[in-house]
Every structure is written in C-alpha cells, then in structure tokens.
Amino acid sequence: METMRFNLESGQVESTAGKAETMILSMGPQHPSTHGVLRVVLELDGETVIKASPDIGYLHTGMEKLSETKTYAQVLPITDRTDYLAPMSNNLGYIMAVEKLCGLQNEIPLRAQYVRVIMVELNRIASHLVWLGTHAMDIGAMTVFLYCFREREQILNFFEAACGGRLTTSYFRVGGLPSEIPPDLVPRIQKFIKEFPGRVDEYETLLTKNPIWLRRTQGVGTISAQNAVAIGLSGPSLRATGVDYDIRKKEPYCGYEKFEFRVPTRTEGDVYARYLCRVEELRQSQKIVQQALDGLPGGPIRADCPKYVLPDRNKMKTEMETLIHHYKIITEGIHPPVGEVYHAIEAPKGELGYYLVSDGGPKPLRMHIRGPSFVNLQALATMCEGRLVADVVAVIGSLDIVLGEIDR
C-alpha cells in the first residue's frame, strides 16, 4: 500500500513508495538540549540518523541591519547580545574593527590592552564553563553544571565590578576603556585565578575518566581535519581534529604575542577530543590572566585622539576645549574615513570577525558578523549522520553553539 509522508523541509506531501521507510523527527526548537532555539530536522531509520539538517532563524533580531541605524558607539550594546556567553569577546572584536577603520590600532595604551586581555580571557573561561556545565548535563552529569556555574558567577561579579554589567557588558570603547578598573579588582581576580586550576581538577575528576562519559563521547561525532577545514570550522572544534590554528598565535592582536601559552590540539576529532581541548584551554586562559595581572602596566587607559576617542572625564569637567570634544563625539558620533575593514579575533567559540564598511558618516554603512557558532553548526550534519539519536545531543553540546549569534 502506498503511504504518504509530510516532508518537513519542503513542506510537501510526498509518497514514500519505493523508498526505505524512514521517519522525520523534529528536534527543537523547544528541546532543552538544543541549546536555545535550534531546530534539527532528523531523518531516522529506527534509531539511526540518516540525515540531520539544522533549521535556524527562530531568534533572528536583525542585529546587522539594526547596526546601520546606530552610531559606531551605539552599536556596541548590540554586539553583547550576539554571543551572549562571551560579551567581552564580541565587544573586543567590534571595537578593534572600528579602531582599525579609524587607523587607531597602534595607539591603544598598553594598560588598556592588558585589561582587555584579562577580561577576554576571563570571558573565555566563563564561556567554556557554561559549555562544560550544559554539555555534561545534556549527557546526564548534573553535578558538573552546578560546580561550573559557581565559578562562572565569580567571573560575572568581576565583570560587574569593572563595568556594571554582568551579561551585557558593553565594556570596551574605541581607543581603550571607559573607566579605570576598581583598585580592589586585581587582588580579587588574583585570588580566583590561584584557586582556579584546583577547580578544573574537580571537573576533571568527575568527567575525564568517568566510564559513562567516555562511552558517550569517545568516537562520537567524528570529523576529519580535511572536512573540518572545508566546512570552515574554527576554535576548539577545529583544533580537536589536529589543525593547529589559533588567531591569538597566528595573527596576534592586543599584545597576545607577549604571553606564554599553549594551544591544545588533539587528533581524534570526536566529542571527547573537543572536551579535552576546551578543558585544557581553561587552564591556558588561567595562565594568560595570571601573566597579564602580574605584568599589568600603569599609564593611561585611553588613546589621546580627540577626533575619535572620548576625552578623559576629569579633564572634560575642567577644560572648555575638552568639553567641546566630549560634546561633539556624543552628539555627532565619530566619522571614520571611507573604507572597509575586517578584523577577526579568537573568541571562545572560534574565529569571530567583524566586517565594517564606512561611507564617512557617523553610522556604519554595513556591518557583518562572522560568527563562529554559525559556521561551526554546519558540521552538525557530517558529525551526526550514521549515529544514534542520543548522539545528536552529545554532538550539539560539543559544538558549543549560541543561537543568539547564529540567528543574529
């Protein structure tokens, strides 16, 4: 007898005559383990995944278009909301793109650069902690989640102390930082950073050798280095296949060349390899923060360039000329020269790039975000096909995607 089936992808009713009997299963967009509003259309033969196609766009808010209606300064809060687990990295990527556009990239004071590195690396730790917690919870390890969020809370408190925001930091400014970090913050971060390796040991005790964890992750969601490069995978997911590519090393920005750290790579390319890479990155980020805190130089926190950079606040209150600069930048915004730039940084999830086009006006003519989550999600099909449904959950977790950035 001929049976009919509704094809979710094309929206058509098709006959299944002559085809193997498969089932379409819609996973998400409200599935707790699809990390937000991702919907994956799974074609199943029994428990085996024949095809996995991600369906995105449920969180589309038009951020890139919206940016065209805001001045360069006002775009910053929008970038917080793309990858909301790594707002500092997004801020940095955007601000550095604007600085490149204005030709300011060599003017940034050393102190500002160090503080930027500290914040971004703390953010890498925070982002990886959320990934580890949720990924472990998806696979059934609840405890790790609670431990990870305990440490993440402390990092968010540091962000709050530095800029007042926890999740939506809007911290960096064109030319440097908006304000000096509070004096008690450095010792507080020092204390946290000293304890942190012990905390990572705790997570590892619970997972790294746990037989259940090994069974669920080893050999699951494998991707070859060749495929990974072809898809454009970046970040820890790429490095887990054996490709040693980290923008912090290959194209250092913000003074990363001054810090000593290792870029962890694995060759297996499976969920477990991605897990090991990220856990090692937690330790490496800890080292970078430690070095940056130890070597934190004094000096100004903002470049002296009244055309593009808000002047010093105390000077603004006493000097008429400075007040006029302040007034002009706030009311008219900055006017970068005509041109286009692309600047990429190594965000926790991979290569995060901002592409900006300026027509000389106060607002970007075009902004495009190269979000690592968006590109990495493409690997889902390759990783899932031929595996079981339960593995899809493990693979999505191991890709570390944030839907805010994918849908933008």
Place this chain on the structure above:
Amino acid sequence: MNLLREVVDASVALVKGYGMTLRHVFRPAITENYPDVLPKFEERYRGIHELQRDENGLEKCVACFLCSAACPANAIYIEAAENTEKERFSQAERYAKVYNIDYGRCIFCGFCVEACPTDAITHGHKFEFAIYDTKDLIYTKDMLLVPDSRKEKGRKASDQAA
C-alpha cells in the same frame, strides 16, 4: 585481564567522582536567598537610574540632552525650561522640566551616565521591575530624582523638635 583492568579503572574513576561530590556536601553553601535576602551588588552595578542633586540641594541636570543623544535605545525624553529668579531648580540657566526614562526600552548600557557632563544621572542599585502595565515602566522625574537630603534633614530636625 584487560576486562578486569577496565572494570577496576572505571570503578576507581567513579568512586573518585563520588568522593568529590561527597566532599562538597561539607563545604559551605553559596546559595543566595533572593528574594528573602536582597543580593549585594558591586559599586558600579547598572540598575535603575537616579538623578542627583548638588550640595545645595539643586538638581545637577542642566538639560543639555547629551544623555538622550548617547542613548542607543531612545529611552530618555527631556523637556527643558529656563530657571527664573523666583524658581530655581538647577545651577545653570536651564533645567529639565520633564525627564522620563522608558524602562520598556532602556537596556542599561550606561552610555547616558558616561555622556552626562555634570554627573547628574547615575545608576542606582534598584532592579526590580515587575508590573502589570507597560505604561508603568515610564519613570518620570519625580521617581528618578533623589530626595533633597537637606530638606530631609531639616524635616527630621523639625520632627524631633515637635
């Protein structure tokens, strides 16, 4: 032999894991008991705004509109008026007759505070917004302005005298 090894390794790993959890049972809890206990914020926390007064009790805001120009969400609405000899609200020529912040729009970015040349607008630490009608999210000047500490003191003194 291999199987035995595997079983032993797995058991050791599991026992270590349980040991870790067990140790945590005896550590102090870090749970915050909101709303019974209000959370403590850092100094710079960006909460509901406050409009400040100077040492003479006058409003610091001089209605320069910089905050509303800086605001990415268009959340601030100001109407300026001139101070007169009889009625003086601020030190300068002008003051804000109407100063509304629409918290349905505000994203707490802090740009208004950064823009303000007189430190008139600052972030407070209040954050609770639950209301039934979005219209109630528009905060007017009398809700934002901090009370005049001198008047308060004066009142307290007179209260005590009475």
